Amino acid sequence: MLRVREMTAEEAERIKRLANSRTEAARAVERAKIIWLSSRGERVPAIAKQLGIGEDTVRLWIKRFNEHSLAGLSDLPRSGAPPTYTAEQVGEVISASLTKPQDLGLPFAAWTLDRLEAYLGEQKGIAIKRSRISEILIAEGLRWRTQQTWFGEKVDPEFAEKRGSSRSSTPSHLRVVS
Numbered sequence: 001m002l003r004v005r006e007m008t009a010e011e012a013e014r015i016k017r018l019a020n021s022r023t024e025a026a027r028a029v030e031r032a033k034i035i036w037l038s039s040r041g042e043r044v045p046a047i048a049k050q051l052g053i054g055e056d057t058v059r060l061w062i063k064r065f066n067e068h069s070l071a072g073l074s075d076l077p078r079s080g081a082p083p084t085y086t087a088e089q090v091g092e093v094i095s096a097s098l099t100k101p102q103d104l105g106l107p108f109a110a111w112t113l114d115r116l117e118a119y120l121g122e123q124k125g126i127a128i129k130r131s132r133i134s135e136i137l138i139a140e141g142l143r144w145r146t147q148q149t150w151f152g153e154k155v156d157p158e159f160a161e162k163r164g165s166s167r168s169s170t171p172s173h174l175r176v177v178s
Helices: 009-019 026-039 044-051 055-073 087-097 113-123 130-139 144-151 159-163
Strands: none
Touching: 009 026, 009 055, 026 044, 026 055, 044 055, 087 113, 087 130, 113 130
């Protein structure tokens, strides 16, 4: 017969408060209820039925509490797929996007996602898709559309001079004098 070990007064108070919480995560409240009910003498099948969970789940959390106290009620780190890109590669993406293309010897004045993708693949050896580049930039707080002008200047810096005055192409408005 599995039961919760003898709790200290502090542990009992924290478990009781957590079991009755309306603001904590639902899984933390459920785990605290398991411990609380077990400390009140309830058996595993009764706790499982009352909370609508499996008996194995009740046993798991009682064992973890008995071994690790309140820390045992927290989720353990989960394994998962390793990050696709290293921190250095993400840094390269951000660094390149904030650098003027002309400073890198490129023949254009502003980045596009396609240009950035090509540059990173050819020059840096980072095979990365434009959608992932966009995700990285957004995660860094960079909004591509609103900051696009920061990535470069107009294509032709002498555009205004070459264009000339725009006054001759705009008809003047006649003033009516009364």
